[in-house]
Amino acid sequence: MLVRYGATDVLVPPAHGEYLAPNVPGCVVKVDDTAGHLSTNPEQEIAENIHWLRDDFERAVKLLQLAQTKARRRSLMVVASQRDLTRI
Numbered sequence: 001m002l003v004r005y006g007a008t009d010v011l012v013p014p015a016h017g018e019y020l021a022p023n024v025p026g027c028v029v030k031v032d033d034t035a036g037h038l039s040t041n042p043e044q045e046i047a048e049n050i051h052w053l054r055d056d057f058e059r060a061v062k063l064l065q066l067a068q069t070k071a072r073r074r075s076l077m078v079v080a081s082q083r084d085l086t087r088i
Contacts, residue, residue, distance in 0.1 A: 001026040001060075002052055008037030026063045027051065047082075 001024055005017035014031075030048075032039060039045040044081040 002030065002049065002056075003027050004030040004049075005032070006037060006039070007031055007033045008035065009037045011037040026059075028056070 002019055003020045003024060005012065005014055007014050016033065019030070021027065032045075034040055
């Protein structure tokens with residue numbers, strides 16, 4: 001996931017991006033210190049986003065697979081816990 005925001009944004013406070021950055025595992029953070037809600041150079045930002053999507057697609061697939069594996073493990077632990085409770 002790409003977390004991108006302008007440091008001088010008055011519509012969506014930069015604190016939102018600052019919160020997401022450490023709380024979204026594996027995300028890439030890009031802060032434009034001079035931009036507000038819109039980029040100072042939207043054409044360049046769009047091109048960078050397209051390159052990021054293309055270049056990081058494989059990494060995103062790996063992160064998705066990792067998340068699915070963790071979800072499966074959690075479900076197996078819940079099933080195992082429920083079995084243990086039925087034995088009591």
